[in-house]
Amino acid sequence: MNTYSSKIDLEARKKVSALFREKFVNIVDSLFKNVEPEMLIPKRTLSNTIYDPVKKLLLLGDEKLSRKFFDMHESRKFMQTILMASIIYQALINNEYPTIRDLYYRGKHTIRYRSYTGKIEEENTWDEQSESDSVLRDIEVYTNLLREEMLILSKEKGKVVGNMRIRSGDDIIDLSKMGHGAYAIEPTPDLIEFIDVDAEFVLIVEKDAVFQQLHRAGFWKKYKAILVTSAGQPDRATRRFIRRLNEELKLPIYIITDSDPYGWYIYSVFKIGSITLSYESERLATPEARFLGVSMSDIFGDPQRKKKPYLTETERRNYIIKAKEMDLKRARELKNYKWFQTKEWKREIDIFEEKKSKLEIEALTSKGLSFLMDIYIPTKISTKDWIE
Amino acid sequence: MSISVERYRAISPSEFFYRNKEIAGFSNPARALYQAVRELVENSLDATDTHNIYPDIKIIIDKEDSSEEIYSVYVEDNGIGIPPNHIPNAFGRVLYSSKYVLRQTRGMFGLGAKMVVLYGQITVGRPVEVTSSPRGFSKIYRYKIMIDIKNNEPIILEESVYPNINGWHGTAVRVFLKGDWQRSKNKILDYVKRTAIITPYANILFKDPEGVIYYYQRLTNKMPKPPKEVKPHPKGVDLETLKEMIVRSRVRSLKDFLMEEFEGVGEKTAEGIIRLAGFRSNQSIRKMSIDDLKKLLDAISKYEDLRRPSADHLSPIGEELIKIGLANMFKPEFVDALTRKPIAYEGHALIVEVGIAFGGSIPEAPFPEEIMLLRYANKIPLLYDESTDVSFKVVSEIDWKNYGVEFPARLAVLTHVCSTKVPYKGVGKESIADVPEIEREIENGVKELARRLRQYINRKKRMEEEIKRAYTFIKYIPEVARGLSIIYDGSQNSYEIIKEKLFNMLREKVSVKNIRSIDDVVISIE
Numbered sequence: 001m002n003t004y005s006s007k008i009d010l011e012a013r014k015k016v017s018a019l020f021r022e023k024f025v026n027i028v029d030s031l032f033k034n035v036e037p038e039m040l041i042p043k044r045t046l047s048n049t050i051y052d053p054v055k056k057l058l059l060l061g062d063e064k065l066s067r068k069f070f071d072m073h074e075s076r077k078f079m080q081t082i083l084m085a086s087i088i089y090q091a092l093i094n095n096e097y098p099t100i101r102d103l104y105y106r107g108k109h110t111i112r113y114r115s116y117t118g119k120i121e122e123e124n125t126w127d128e129q130s131e132s133d134s135v136l137r138d139i140e141v142y143t144n145l146l147r148e149e150m151l152i153l154s155k156e157k158g159k160v161v162g163n164m165r166i167r168s169g170d171d172i173i174d175l176s177k178m179g180h181g182a183y184a185i186e187p188t189p190d191l192i193e194f195i196d197v198d199a200e201f202v203l204i205v206e207k208d209a210v211f212q213q214l215h216r217a218g219f220w221k222k223y224k225a226i227l228v229t230s231a232g233q234p235d236r237a238t239r240r241f242i243r244r245l246n247e248e249l250k251l252p253i254y255i256i257t258d259s260d261p262y263g264w265y266i267y268s269v270f271k272i273g274s275i276t277l278s279y280e281s282e283r284l285a286t287p288e289a290r291f292l293g294v295s296m297s298d299i300f301g302d303p304q305r306k307k308k309p310y311l312t313e314t315e316r317r318n319y320i321i322k323a324k325e326m327d328l329k330r331a332r333e334l335k336n337y338k339w340f341q342t343k344e345w346k347r348e349i350d351i352f353e354e355k356k357s358k359l360e361i362e363a364l365t366s367k368g369l370s371f372l373m374d375i376y377i378p379t380k381i382s383t384k385d386w387i388e
Numbered sequence: 389m390s391i392s393v394e395r396y397r398a399i400s401p402s403e404f405f406y407r408n409k410e411i412a413g414f415s416n417p418a419r420a421l422y423q424a425v426r427e428l429v430e431n432s433l434d435a436t437d438t439h440n441i442y443p444d445i446k447i448i449i450d451k452e453d454s455s456e457e458i459y460s461v462y463v464e465d466n467g468i469g470i471p472p473n474h475i476p477n478a479f480g481r482v483l484y485s486s487k488y489v490l491r492q493t494r495g496m497f498g499l500g501a502k503m504v505v506l507y508g509q510i511t512v513g514r515p516v517e518v519t520s521s522p523r524g525f526s527k528i529y530r531y532k533i534m535i536d537i538k539n540n541e542p543i544i545l546e547e548s549v550y551p552n553i554n555g556w557h558g559t560a561v562r563v564f565l566k567g568d569w570q571r572s573k574n575k576i577l578d579y580v581k582r583t584a585i586i587t588p589y590a591n592i593l594f595k596d597p598e599g600v601i602y603y604y605q606r607l608t609n610k611m612p613k614p615p616k617e618v619k620p621h622p623k624g625v626d627l628e629t630l631k632e633m634i635v636r637s638r639v640r641s642l643k644d645f646l647m648e649e650f651e652g653v654g655e656k657t658a659e660g661i662i663r664l665a666g667f668r669s670n671q672s673i674r675k676m677s678i679d680d681l682k683k684l685l686d687a688i689s690k691y692e693d694l695r696r697p698s699a700d701h702l703s704p705i706g707e708e709l710i711k712i713g714l715a716n717m718f719k720p721e722f723v724d725a726l727t728r729k730p731i732a733y734e735g736h737a738l739i740v741e742v743g744i745a746f747g748g749s750i751p752e753a754p755f756p757e758e759i760m761l762l763r764y765a766n767k768i769p770l771l772y773d774e775s776t777d778v779s780f781k782v783v784s785e786i787d788w789k790n791y792g793v794e795f796p797a798r799l800a801v802l803t804h805v806c807s808t809k810v811p812y813k814g815v816g817k818e819s820i821a822d823v824p825e826i827e828r829e830i831e832n833g834v835k836e837l838a839r840r841l842r843q844y845i846n847r848k849k850r851m852e853e854e855i856k857r858a859y860t861f862i863k864y865i866p867e868v869a870r871g872l873s874i875i876y877d878g879s880q881n882s883y884e885i886i887k888e889k890l891f892n893m894l895r896e897k898v899s900v901k902n903i904r905s906i907d908d909v910v911i912s913i914e
Contacts, residue, residue, distance in 0.1 A: 021875055024875040027872060028872050028873075028882075031886065031889055032889070034893075069864075069868060069890070070861055070893070070894070072857055072860055075861055075864055076860075076864065079867050079871075082867070082868050082871035082872055083867060083868075085871060086872075086874040111867065112911045112912070113859070113862075113863040113911060114908070115859055116856060116858075116859050120911070123863065
């Protein structure tokens with residue numbers, strides 16, 4: 001055993017490997033009782049993804065898939081699932097931290113066999129990483145353990161700065177002393193311990209470039225904020241980290257994205273979960289997250305609410321981008337999702353479809369970074385001009 | 389207007405046939421060589437299997453001249469032989485034949501051999517050499533004969549007699565003719581092969597001019613039952629035949645004539661026909677005019693109460709022999725054959741036989757028009773004009789997909805039409821016209837066999853699916869066992885136990901008879 005491992009990690013491993021093992025030993029025990037090998041795995045399909053309006057989360061429904069080894073259509077998947085499980089289990093008990101890429105490589109090899117025609121045939125356990133990723137997700141829902149809990153790492157993507165101190169492994173890290181850099185949110189955010197925090201809210205900026213500008217300008221110091229970027233679509237660690245900030249520290253969460261259907265969807269992933277990974281929503285989503293902007297009415301105003309636009313007609317003319325057919329199609333899809341069927345979102349999408357225009361966050365810094373930092377964001381928060 | 393005066397001159401049958409040699413299939417040297425082989429082989433077969441003798445046939449083609457395309461064709465059989473006094477006429481006089489009775493034989497009028505002799509005589513000028521000994525004769529007779537074309541008479545150039553020491557019987561003929569081996573090679577090889585398919589009870593040896601020997605050995609002792617001779621059926625005669633029959637008949641009155649010379653005519657039927665035609669029973673047949681005969685034929689065609697023509701004079705190949713022949717020639721995975729019940733076609737009985745072979749060494753056909761079609765009429769392979777033949781129409785119009793056949797496919801279809809009246813298309817007698825009755829017979833037969841083929845294909849598919857299924861699972865068993873044993877306790881022992889357990893479970897589910905162990909299937913990658 002690696003004696004340099006932190007105690008927290010070792011305990012997590014012990015607990016998880018026992019839970020994990022139980023699920024698969026069941027199959028062997030049944031086999032000895034002459035029961036054909038089978039796994040009942042919750043279905044990860046759109047039809048089995050349910051929006052829970054009370055919890056305001058995207059959750060996995062009750063539908064289950066029976067993955068039997070002696071089923072023509074499931075046999076290969078069964079083999080892959082067991083293969084993946086054995087690799088994860090070995091990593092857990094050997095104190096290793098594989099990435100999903102590692103899992104892919106560790107499991108990939110060739111099965112050579114003599115087919116019924118007598119010809120020698122070869123088949124890989126899996127060819128693409130998409131195949132090994134897919135069975136990994138199946139194992140997550142089958143064992144009810146997230147990959148982070150199984151100490152599987154992914155590439156760090158999210159970053160955070162702010163006046164707070166955390167314990168990661170055996171070290172204490174001060175997130176206010178990161179210089180021009182920032183703390184990369186680790187792939188196992190559940191192992192982070194919050195020590196102390198001095199902040200009033202969390203601001204998530206979708207774009208890394210805008211995050212860096214706000215960081216250098218001292219936004220988080222001036223406004224007592226924890227500043228986070230997801231650098232595009234948020235990874236699971238960032239989402240889990242935000243959820244904990246909200247749940248455990250009771251900090252309000254504000255999100256700024258580009259003003260287009262893709263920006264809106266990034267927000268909704270933070271808030272209610274993603275369709276492809278709905279099984280993790282309960283632990284990763286932050287139902288209280290607020291969409292601060294950039295909203296359509298920030299650009300075009302909203303006469304009905306007597307709201308004036310933040311950009312004059314001349315200013316916005318330089319930054320408005322014509323929406324493409326793809327954007328419009330995406331908007332139509334979002335309208336079908338229940339969680340976008342609120343009054344506020346309907347208004348946003350209607351303006352978008354009417355104006356057929358979109359805009360990036362950077363447009364707001366064109367009036368000077370201080371406009372974004374000192375006028376736009378504080379005004380939006382103080383006037384509660386967000387969408388829940 | 390001037391009056392043109394035609395000069396009429398009688399020509400002998402020999403001259404007539406020589407002038408119209410295309411009709412008999414001698415239009416060019418390649419076709420002539422093929423036709424010569426065909427005529428002689430068919431005579432040999434008629435002299436053997438029709439008389440219950442297992443045929444032993446030897447065919448040798450030699451090139452006789454290094455610079456010119458002159459060939460000798462030698463065909464020898466172990467048949468009934470020809471009585472020595474008939475030999476000169478049999479080969480040297482056109483329209484002289486033993487084949488004037490009504491029964492199914494390969495050659496109908498005995499013209500073939502004489503055309504070969506005639507053609508050889510004109511192109512090369514050497515006499516035909518005939519050696520023969522009828523069954524039970526103690527001597528072998530040998531002749532060299534040419535034909536006096538103008539007078540239609542044999543010219544005997546040489547005549548010799550040898551003692552028959554070994555009790556041989558049969559006939560051997562050698563003709564010399566202008567040919568073209570290169571351009572007739574494929575057809576001749578095909579002809580011999582296709583003949584062998586439907587005569588699996590024969591030994592056929594063929595040596596070609598290149599010295600290559602093809603030998604088709606006897607595969608069975610079963611032979612088709614020889615055809616019986618029958619009298620003509622009333623509905624099967626025309627005016628010419630009727631005239632001929634009257635000349636040959638020994639009776640005088642019309643009633644006796646009908647009862648004596650025709651099949652299936654008793655007193656009641658004879659009187660019925662005579663009444664319908666408006667004659668008296670004692671009408672003298674010799675005194676009947678052409679118009680009288682036409683009246684008689686008309687009454688026959690209108691008379692409805694006639695018995696169907698008997699099929700005793702026909703000699704179908706039989707399902708078993710067709711299957712043996714196809715199976716041996718192509719080693720197919722499926723073979724079947726069908727002999728249909730006789731039907732009446734224009735007063736003649738007609739039997740259709742069909743066979744199907746699938747897989748094996750049959751060449752792959754990319755689409756239905758290319759299916760290997762083995763056509764026969766009265767046991768003669770038909771090689772030319774395939775696309776105009778009724779069988780081609782039937783086979784290419786069938787939707788084979790409905791019968792489980794996916795193209796490209798290795799499929800051979802055999803059709804055999806036997807009758808004393810086969811409606812050939814054109815004078816070459818190489819294709820059969822699409823007469824509705826015959827087309828229906830062939831279609832029903834082929835479709836019946838196609839249904840049986842479909843059953844076979846479906847059964848095979850199911851079995852293949854079953855085996856494929858077994859392999860889907862078996863190839864993953866070691867991987868699954870390894871994975872599960874790692875989580876279970878990581879021991880080699882549990883790996884072996886789980887592997888064995890999974891394999892036993894599989895054996896209970898699907899048939900894996902020929903797999904003894906997983907290690908026979910899943911092989912180490914090193």
